[in-house]
Amino acid sequence: MTQVIIDGKPCAAEEGETLLVVARREGIDIPAFCFEESLASYGACRMCLVEVVKGARPGITTSCTLQAADGLEVLTETPEITGLRKALIELYLAQAPRAESIKALARRYGVEKTRFARKVVKEDPLQNRCILCGLCVRVCGEIMGAGAINYIGRGQFTEINTPFYEENEACMGCGACAEVCPTGAIALEDRTDTRVMKSWSETKVPLARCAACGTFFAPVPFTRYAHEKLDPGILDALKDLCPACRSKAAARKAILLKKEGVIPPEPELQA
Amino acid sequence: MDTARLNEIVERYPAPAGKILGILEQVQREVGYLPKDILQFLAKRLEVSLSELYSLATFYSFFTLAPLGEHVVTVCMGTACHVKGAPELVATLKRLLGVEVDEVTRDGKFLLTTEDNHFSLTSARCFGACSMAPVLRVDNKIFGYITPDRIPAILEQFGWKESQHRGS
Numbered sequence: 001m002t003q004v005i006i007d008g009k010p011c012a013a014e015e016g017e018t019l020l021v022v023a024r025r026e027g028i029d030i031p032a033f034c035f036e037e038s039l040a041s042y043g044a045c046r047m048c049l050v051e052v053v054k055g056a057r058p059g060i061t062t063s064c065t066l067q068a069a070d071g072l073e074v075l076t077e078t079p080e081i082t083g084l085r086k087a088l089i090e091l092y093l094a095q096a097p098r099a100e101s102i103k104a105l106a107r108r109y110g111v112e113k114t115r116f117a118r119k120v121v122k123e124d125p126l127q128n129r130c131i132l133c134g135l136c137v138r139v140c141g142e143i144m145g146a147g148a149i150n151y152i153g154r155g156q157f158t159e160i161n162t163p164f165y166e167e168n169e170a171c172m173g174c175g176a177c178a179e180v181c182p183t184g185a186i187a188l189e190d191r192t193d194t195r196v197m198k199s200w201s202e203t204k205v206p207l208a209r210c211a212a213c214g215t216f217f218a219p220v221p222f223t224r225y226a227h228e229k230l231d232p233g234i235l236d237a238l239k240d241l242c243p244a245c246r247s248k249a250a251a252r253k254a255i256l257l258k259k260e261g262v263i264p265p266e267p268e269l270q271a
Numbered sequence: 272m273d274t275a276r277l278n279e280i281v282e283r284y285p286a287p288a289g290k291i292l293g294i295l296e297q298v299q300r301e302v303g304y305l306p307k308d309i310l311q312f313l314a315k316r317l318e319v320s321l322s323e324l325y326s327l328a329t330f331y332s333f334f335t336l337a338p339l340g341e342h343v344v345t346v347c348m349g350t351a352c353h354v355k356g357a358p359e360l361v362a363t364l365k366r367l368l369g370v371e372v373d374e375v376t377r378d379g380k381f382l383l384t385t386e387d388n389h390f391s392l393t394s395a396r397c398f399g400a401c402s403m404a405p406v407l408r409v410d411n412k413i414f415g416y417i418t419p420d421r422i423p424a425i426l427e428q429f430g431w432k433e434s435q436h437r438g439s
Contacts, residue, residue, distance in 0.1 A: 147319070150322035150325065151330070152329045154330045163310075163321045163326075164325060168322070170321065
């Protein structure tokens, strides 16, 4: 354990933990768009800037890439940092004019408008909300192992989509991309038996149907992927059930087992 | 390009990291562009996602996803050339080569190829020959101080025929 000082307050931290994580745990709300704890720090969005007043490298740096170390002292809101964040917010308002989370942050920092040209693309698959933080690309590739989407092009024309802007069978329809997106840019829709990834070139993924109640509950390739990952796995009989029916079935079985007093229920439930 | 040749190119690189660009470069040189089926083959062969290869192919201006003509005419659109009239050169070239004016992609880049595949027209940022602005390049040959009226003579060196290429 080490101790860092954030805004004058001593905070306990694990060695190697990033300052952003420590600060958030202490209830200090440092804004950040490209940060996700399950992924390596990226330092792309620049919103989490803090000022190191005491430490190995004093100056302004991103707190998501700053490792906690003994004697480190930082300030999270100084006039200089606020100024930088306001400028960043103006840039984001121009890049993603329809992003509600950016607008909310703009209100918090009192930014009323942007000096820069607002980029509005007609029929943008990402609804004029994408700030290119890269979280969707990284979660799809590094965590899900699908790599269905990536950056396309470069510079101010960079976009994120599927290769050749075509439906991509690498997509499992898991929706992790939409889950991590900090601006709600990614649209997907369940149409009865099919999940349509509207932002990803309308990629269509079939939905699995519950064998008991008949509702469509999860994308087929994603359930397959999840079952492969489970160790120990689950009973084959439970695989085709939706979460609600699955817990019902599991509960019923547990009750039966208890009544008959055979063996403790939990291990039996697992294949 | 057949599978045997592709495998040959892939096997030339022992280290898995950093080999992708080399492989794509070789394909671009030999085929003249990066065909979709080759990218799909390479994604499987190299165990990377197709989206990653597509991302690289669209990032580097050296790669093209559409076939290039026999001769590539590149107009410098750097600041100096732009000021010295590069847009007029582009307009003239489009007319002389009979390629559609609207075929410009969203990012402002264009790669226009004549119907007989003889010429491709594209632009680039600064050749580093600003003192001779405006500049254009045909294949590897650089031409400086270009005015629209000098273009036909230059194109003729590369097999341009007014009757064959000129658009309406």
